[in-house]
Amino acid sequence: xxKTFKNYIFSSQIILVTIIFVICFIxxxxxxxxxxxxxALKHSDNFSNQIFSSMYQVMxxxxxxxxxxxxxxxxxxxxxxxxYTINIYRSDIVKELFGQVEENTKDNILLNxxxxxxxxxxxFDNNLVRNLLPLHAKTxxxxxxxxxxxxxxxxxxxxxxxxxxxxxxxxYQFIVFFLIIIPLFYIxxxxxxxxxxxxxxxxxxxxxxxxxxxxSIQDFKQFNSKDIDLYFSELNQVVKxxxxxxxxxxxxxxDKELLEFEIKLLDKFIITSDVVxxxxxxxxxxxxxxxxxxxxxxxxxxxxxxxDQFEVDIFWLGKPEKNVQEFFEEYIHNSIRNSSYFEGMxxxxxxxxxxxxxxCLSDLKKEDIEYRSKxxxxxxxxxxxxxxxxxxxxFANDPVRYIVIDSIxxxxxxxxxxxxxxxxxxxxxxxxxxxxxxxxxxxxxxFNDLMAYEIKRAKRHSYSFALxxxxxxxxxxxxxxxxxxxxDKFLQxxxxxxxxxxxxxxxxxxxxxxxxxxxxPECDENGAYTVASRISxxxxxxxxxxxxxxxxxxxxxxxxxxxxxxxxSQKDMFTIADSMMYQVKEEGKNSVKLPNAGxxxxxxxxxxxxxSMLKSAIDNxxxxxxxxxxxxxxxxxxxxxxxxxxxxxxxxxxxISAFEFIEVAESMGLINKMxxxxxxxxxxxxxxxxxxxxxxINLSPKSLVVxxxxxxxxxxxxxxxxxxxxxxxxxxxxETVKNFSLLERxxxxxxxEGYKFAIDDxxxxxxxxxxxxxxxxxxxxxxxxxxxxxxxxxxxxxxVHSIITLAQELNVQTIAExxxxxxxxxVIDTMGIDYYQGYYVGKxxxxxxxxxxxx
Numbered sequence: 001x002x003k004t005f006k007n008y009i010f011s012s013q014i015i016l017v018t019i020i021f022v023i024c025f026i027x028x029x030x031x032x033x034x035x036x037x038x039x040a041l042k043h044s045d046n047f048s049n050q051i052f053s054s055m056y057q058v059m060x061x062x063x064x065x066x067x068x069x070x071x072x073x074x075x076x077x078x079x080x081x082x083x084y085t086i087n088i089y090r091s092d093i094v095k096e097l098f099g100q101v102e103e104n105t106k107d108n109i110l111l112n113x114x115x116x117x118x119x120x121x122x123x124f125d126n127n128l129v130r131n132l133l134p135l136h137a138k139t140x141x142x143x144x145x146x147x148x149x150x151x152x153x154x155x156x157x158x159x160x161x162x163x164x165x166x167x168x169x170x171x172y173q174f175i176v177f178f179l180i181i182i183p184l185f186y187i188x189x190x191x192x193x194x195x196x197x198x199x200x201x202x203x204x205x206x207x208x209x210x211x212x213x214x215x216s217i218q219d220f221k222q223f224n225s226k227d228i229d230l231y232f233s234e235l236n237q238v239v240k241x242x243x244x245x246x247x248x249x250x251x252x253x254x255d256k257e258l259l260e261f262e263i264k265l266l267d268k269f270i271i272t273s274d275v276v277x278x279x280x281x282x283x284x285x286x287x288x289x290x291x292x293x294x295x296x297x298x299x300x301x302x303x304x305x306x307x308d309q310f311e312v313d314i315f316w317l318g319k320p321e322k323n324v325q326e327f328f329e330e331y332i333h334n335s336i337r338n339s340s341y342f343e344g345m346x347x348x349x350x351x352x353x354x355x356x357x358x359x360c361l362s363d364l365k366k367e368d369i370e371y372r373s374k375x376x377x378x379x380x381x382x383x384x385x386x387x388x389x390x391x392x393x394x395f396a397n398d399p400v401r402y403i404v405i406d407s408i409x410x411x412x413x414x415x416x417x418x419x420x421x422x423x424x425x426x427x428x429x430x431x432x433x434x435x436x437x438x439x440x441x442x443x444x445x446x447f448n449d450l451m452a453y454e455i456k457r458a459k460r461h462s463y464s465f466a467l468x469x470x471x472x473x474x475x476x477x478x479x480x481x482x483x484x485x486x487x488d489k490f491l492q493x494x495x496x497x498x499x500x501x502x503x504x505x506x507x508x509x510x511x512x513x514x515x516x517x518x519x520x521p522e523c524d525e526n527g528a529y530t531v532a533s534r535i536s537x538x539x540x541x542x543x544x545x546x547x548x549x550x551x552x553x554x555x556x557x558x559x560x561x562x563x564x565x566x567x568x569s570q571k572d573m574f575t576i577a578d579s580m581m582y583q584v585k586e587e588g589k590n591s592v593k594l595p596n597a598g599x600x601x602x603x604x605x606x607x608x609x610x611x612s613m614l615k616s617a618i619d620n621x622x623x624x625x626x627x628x629x630x631x632x633x634x635x636x637x638x639x640x641x642x643x644x645x646x647x648x649x650x651x652x653x654x655x656i657s658a659f660e661f662i663e664v665a666e667s668m669g670l671i672n673k674m675x676x677x678x679x680x681x682x683x684x685x686x687x688x689x690x691x692x693x694x695x696x697i698n699l700s701p702k703s704l705v706v707x708x709x710x711x712x713x714x715x716x717x718x719x720x721x722x723x724x725x726x727x728x729x730x731x732x733x734x735e736t737v738k739n740f741s742l743l744e745r746x747x748x749x750x751x752x753e754g755y756k757f758a759i760d761d762x763x764x765x766x767x768x769x770x771x772x773x774x775x776x777x778x779x780x781x782x783x784x785x786x787x788x789x790x791x792x793x794x795x796x797x798x799x800v801h802s803i804i805t806l807a808q809e810l811n812v813q814t815i816a817e818x819x820x821x822x823x824x825x826x827v828i829d830t831m832g833i834d835y836y837q838g839y840y841v842g843k844x845x846x847x848x849x850x851x852x853x854x855x
Contacts, residue, residue, distance in 0.1 A: 009193040010189065010190060010193040010194070012193075013189035013190075013192065013193050014186060014189055016189075017182075017185045017186065017189050021178060021182055021185070024178075025174060025178055028174060029170075029171065029174060032170055032174070033167060036163060036166060036167070036170070037124045037129065037163070040124075040129040040161050040163055041124065041129055041131070043161070044129050044130075044131035044159045044161055045131055045133075047084070047131075047159055048131045048133040048157050048159045049133070051086065051157055051159070052133060052135060052157055055071065055088075055135075055157075072088050083161055083162045083163070083165065083166075084159065084160065084161050085158075085159075085160040085161075085162075086157070086158070086159055086160075087103070087104050087157075087158040087160075088155060088156070088157055088158075089103050089104075089106060089110060089114065089155055089156045089158065090103070090154070090155050091114050091152070091153050091154050091155055091156075092114075093137075093145060093147055093148045093152055093153075093154060094145065094154050094155060096147055097144075097145060097146070097147060109121060109132065110132065110156060110158070113132050113134050113153065113156050114134075114153055114155075114156055115153070116134070116151075116152065116153045118134075119134065127162065127163045127164040127167055128160060128161070128162055128163070128164075129160065129161040129163060130158070130159075130160050131158070131159045131160075132156055132157075132158055133156065133157045133158075133159070134153045134155075134156050135153065135154045135155045135156065135157065136150075136151055136152065136153060136154070137149065137150055137151060137152045137153075137154050138150060141154065279416075279419045280313065280315075280353055282419065283299060283301075283313075283315050283353075283416060283419075284315055284353060284354075284355035285355070286299075287299050287315050287317055287355045288317070288355050288356060291317055296317065297316065297317055297320075297361060298314060298315060298316050298317065298320075298328070299314075299315040299416075300312065300313070300314045300315070300328070300332075301313045301315075301416055302332070310348045311348065311349055311350075311351065312332055312348060312349070312350040312351065313351050313353060314328055314350065314351070314352050314353065315353045315355060316352060316353065316354050316355065316361065317355050317356060317359065317361065318354065318355070318356050318357075318358075318359030318360050318361045319354055319357065319359070319360045319361060320352075320361045321361065321362060324361065325352060329350055332350065428798070428799065428802070432763065432799055433445075433763075434446045436509075436510040436785070437785075437786065437793070437795050437796055437799060438488055438491060438492065438510070438785075438789060438793065438796075439491055439492055439494075439495035439510050440495070441495050441498075441499075441508050441509050441510045441516070442507065442508070442509035442510070443509065443510060444509065444510075444511050444512055446509060447507075447509035447511060447517050447519075448570075450507055450509075450519060451467070451519060451570050451573070451574075452570055454519055454521060454563075455563060455568070455570055455573075457521075458521075458563055458564070459564075459568075463522050464522070464523065464524045464562055464563060464564065464565065465519065465520055465521045465522060465523055465562070465563050466519075466520040466523045466524070466525070466527070466528035466560055466561070466562045466563070467517065467518070467519060467520070467560070467561050467562075467563075467573050467574065467577045468517065468518040468520065468528065468531075468532055468558055468559070468560050468577065469511070469515065469516075469517055469558070469559045469560075469561075469574065469577040469578045469580070469581045470494075470498070470515065470516040470517070470518065470535075470556050470557070470558050470559075470581070471514060471515050471516075471556065471557050471581050471582075471585065472490070472491070472494060472514040472515075472554070472555075472556055473555040473556060473557055473585075473589040473590055474555075474589075475487065475490065475491075475513075475514040476514075478490055478552060481546075482546045482547055482548070482552070483547065484788070484789055484791065484792060485547075485791075485792040486544075486546055486547060486552075488789050488792060488793065489544065490544060490552075490554065491510075491514060493542065493544060493554065494516065494539060494554065494556065495508070495510065495516070497535065497538050497539050497542065498516060498518065498535060500538075501531070501534055501535045501538050502518060502520075502531065502535070503520065503531065505520075505521050505522075506518055506519065506520050506521070506531070507519040507521075512785070517574075517577075518531075518535075523562075524562060524565075525560070525562050525565065525594055528560050528562060528594075529560065529592060529594055532558045532560060532592040533592055535556070535558070536555075536556060536558060536590065536591070536592055539554045539555060539556050540553070540554070540555050540590060542554045555589060555590035556590070557581050557582075557584035557585050557589050557590065557591060558580075558581060558584065558591070558592040558593070559576075559577040559578060559579065559580025559581030559582070559583070559584060559593055560577055560580060560592065560593065560594045560595075561573045561574075561576040561577035561580070561595065562594075566595055566600050567600065567604075571663070571667060572604065572607070575603060575604075575607060576595055576599070576600060576603050576604075579595075579599070579603045579606070580593040580594070580595050580599065581593070583599075607664065610660075610661055610664045611664060611668055613649070613651065613656075613661070614649075614661055614664060614665055614668065614670050614674070615670070616651070617649045617651065617674075618670060618673050618674060618677065621677055621681075622649055622650050622651055623647060623648070623649055623650075623674050623677045623678050623681070624648050624649070624650045624655075624678070624681060624846070625645055625646070625647070625648075625678050625681045625682040625685060625846075626645075626646040626647070626648050626844040626845060626846060627643040627644070627645060627646070627682075627685075627695075627844065627845060627846070627847065627848050627849070628643060628644045628646055628837065628842060628843065628844040628845075629642070629643055629837075629841055629842040629848075629849040630642035630643065630644060630696070630815060630835050630836070630837045630841070631835060631836050631837070631841040631842075632834070632835055633825075633828070633829055633833050633834055633835060633836060634829050635829065635832055635833065635834060636813075636834045636835065640693065640694055641691075641692070641693030641694070641848075642693055642694045642695075642696065642835065643691075643693060643694075643695055643696065643848055643849070644695075644696040644697075644698065644730075644837065645678065645679070645682050645695055645696060645697045645698065646658065646698070646844050647662075647674060647675075647678045647698075648844075649661065662700075666700055671700050672709065675697075675699055675700075676712055676713075676716075679697060679713070679716060680716050680720075682695065682697075683716055683717075683719075683720040683722055684720065685848075686720065686722065687720050687721070689847075689848055691848050692726075693726070693848070694726050694727075694728060695726060695727055695728070696728045696729075696730055696758060696779075697727060697728065697729050697730065698730040698732060698760060699729055699730065699731070699732070700732055709746075710746070710749055710750060710753065713750075714753065724753060724754035724755050725754055725755075725756065727755050727756065728755070728756040728757065728758050728778065728779060729747075729750065729755055729756070729757050729758070730757075730758045730759070730760040730781065731747070731757060731758070731759055731760060731771060731775065732760045732761065744774050744775065747775050747776070748775075748776065751775075751776045756778040756779070757775060757776060757777050757778055757779070758777065758778060758779035758780065758781055758815070759771050759772060759775075759777055759779075759780050759781060760781050761781065761783040761784075761817070762780050762781055762782050762783055762803060763782060763783045763785075763786055763799065763803060772806075772810070772812070777810075777812050778812065778813065779812065779813050779814070779815055779835075780803070780807045780812050780813070780814050780815070781814075781815040781816075781817055781837070782800055782803055782804075782814060782815065782816050782817060783817065784816075784817035784818025784838070785818070786799055786800050786803075787800065787816045787817060787818045787819060787824060787828070787838075788818045788820065788824075790824060790827050790828065791823045791824060791827055797827065797831075800816075800828065800831060801831050804831050804832050804833060808832065813834040813835065814832075814833050814834050814835070815833075815834065815835040815836070815837055816828050816833050816835070816836050816837065816838075817837050817838060818837075818838050819836040819837060819838030819839075819840050819841060820838050820839055820840050821840055822840065824838075824840070825840065
């Protein structure tokens with residue numbers, strides 16, 4: 001049954017009446033039984049006395065034995081049909097004179113009374129009343145009972161009354177009575193319960209209807225219980241407290257639509273590549289979404305774009321009137337003038353973006369806009385901003401809505417600031433993925449791609465093109481004498497001259513260090529030589545003033561190779577041009593050199609010689625491991641000892657560095673065998689020296705995807721008992737991997753085996769970010785080109801800082817390469833770097849360095 005107030009009152013009364021009836025029935029039965037017993041005992045006593053009196057009067061006349069027996073028999077006959085039983089018993093005194101008569105069996109109680117041990121006894125047992133009256137001898141009795149004396153018991157009159165039938169009959173009458181009267185009480189209970197609950201349930205239904213009508217915060221705020229009367233003061237007090245609670249809740253209740261809007265809007269607060277790319281369109285869409293739940297006219301962002309410049313973007317829901325735009329621009333001016341953060345910033349530009357161009361904000365007035373702002377400042381790089389939203393002032397007066405909107409604004413402030421900052425970072429990263437940050441020229445990766453494209457184009461259109469490899473003369477001595485800052489200026493000057501003196505269609509790149517390359521499309525030997533000579537002469541005429549005031553001369557050595565006259569291979573073109581450049585160095589520097597047929601033959605023979613040397617090194621296992629230490633930074637207290645495994649070839653007591661053969665080894669497909677040899681020898685050294693530290697192993701992507709590499713590495717690990725967690729494989733970008741998905745699967749398989757991974761030369765190519773997204777990376781090694789000049793170059797510092805920040809967000813540890821001095825250590829320490837590697841820490845050696853340099 002459904003629980004209701006009416007049913008509860010009715011049920012309670014029914015239960016109460018039933019309990020009362022049961023109690024009355026039990027009590028009435030008990031009372032009736034008790035009174036009946038008392039009355040029966042009294043009646044039995046009177047009846048016994050009457051019989052005694054009758055017998056006494058008769059016996060005074062001198063009855064004979066037969067007369068007494070006749071009298072006794074008559075009593076039995078007279079009460080035979082009644083519930084009475086009468087027995088007369090003789091004592092032994094009487095029996096001596098008058099003899100035995102037929103009697104019932106005597107019990108102990110009866111014998112005790114006959115022996116004058118007990119007086120008259122009346123009691124009730126099992127619905128049977130028993131009265132035992134002793135007949136005591138008096139003086140007049142002695143005439144007939146000469147053997148007795150006064151007071152002796154002459155006999156006992158026993159009167160029994162059976163009340164069982166009486167009790168059964170009275171119980172039946174009680175039950176009948178209650179069965180007749182109970183329904184009447186139940187009917188009365190039903191009528192009274194309905195009458196009692198009618199007034200209350202009517203008001204409760206009214207209260208219920210008012211509650212059911214609440215479907216929004218506005219309905220809730222209109223709720224009023226003053227016209228509800230529950231009849232009883234206690235219930236009305238409850239309603240009063242409910243009304244008080246409702247009044248309090250009005251100030252804290254949050255509208256369902258507002259919460260749904262917040263959840264829906266927060267779902268959109270996910271930063272994706274599209275959001276970063278089209279961040280203005282994204283914010284415009286957010287503004288439209290916000291207006292589905294609350295009137296929001298505008299959103300404004302201010303971002304620093306230079307040391308004394310900033311840009312303002314004002315996002316409007318629709319087209320505002322001109323005076324409103326002017327009001328906002330005036331507001332911006334006032335905010336900037338009154339803010340210490342923007343002190344000294346005088347140059348700015350304002351951009352208005354319309355979210356819905358089909359909608360006009362014609363009725364918008366200055367006093368309708370309540371402006372609130374949130375701040376977000378990023379100190380390095382120097383990007384900062386303020387995010388604000390224009391709202392109707394009525395919302396600011398609603399404390400609950402104010403809280404929800406405040407949380408949305410705070411989240412949006414961080415989101416918009418992050419999107420804008422990431423947008424700038426992404427632009428910088430994309431730029432530096434293709435450009436050298438010091439000289440602003442194309443980097444080595446782009447140069448390789450452009451060379452491959454130019455060879456295909458030249459082959460397709462059957463024309464010649466030239467490649468120049470340029471190296472700065474005496475750059476190391478200049479750098480050592482006057483410092484890295486002057487060395488950077490030296491390289492920047494060379495780069496500027498190359499850009500100025502080349503033809504418009506020529507492509508200049510910084511290949512690395514002090515080496516540059518120039519691609520000259522549709523150019524023969526004569527044309528290439530002419531351009532190279534002009535560049536060389538211009539640079540030779542240039543003087544740079546060193547920090548000590550002396551003028552430093554600039555000269556370069558240039559080697560040239562022409563397609564297809566000298567070779568049709570991209571790698572051979574670079575090898576030939578590079579060899580020509582080194583010949584210029586050997587012949588005195590500051591010159592230009594074209595190869596002849598003999599030069600080409602000799603260079604290619606040298607390449608072939610290297611190939612033979614590599615094959616011999618593999619066959620004779622002349623590949624030896626070298627170890628370069630990696631030191632913990634002051635930010636890192638994990639106590640790890642780390643070395644990077646480097647490959648060398650030892651032939652005829654000569655140690656050949658990897659840079660002399662690595663490209664040939666990869667092009668010949670020998671790198672996989674060489675990697676396995678050097679890894680096995682390194683494991684042997686680990687066992688021999690009982691090295692407990694971490695070992696970084698630098699592998700080419702080609703080595704990873706060729707052959708049964710995983711099983712071979714696992715076999716070596718098992719053979720030498722190496723801890724897999726102590727092995728870190730470095731993924732390099734020396735050779736582009738065409739099947740990226742194969743490499744990704746291979747890396748994840750090795751990771752599942754328990755090995756760790758690092759990205760080497762991070763930042764040297766745009767695919768580095770693709771690697772860190774796709775692969776489970778543990779360490780990130782920052783390309784040394786960004787580290788070597790980090791003390792003087794602000795752009796390098798910004799770029800390295802962004803990489804470290806990204807790594808920290810991804811819980812990846814960072815390692816700085818090319819750490820050559822204490823000044824570099826001091827700078828990168830402040831950025832939160834984890835480890836250093838470079839000549840300042842230690843040079844590659846055949847032995848492990850177990851103690852690193854103390855700071």
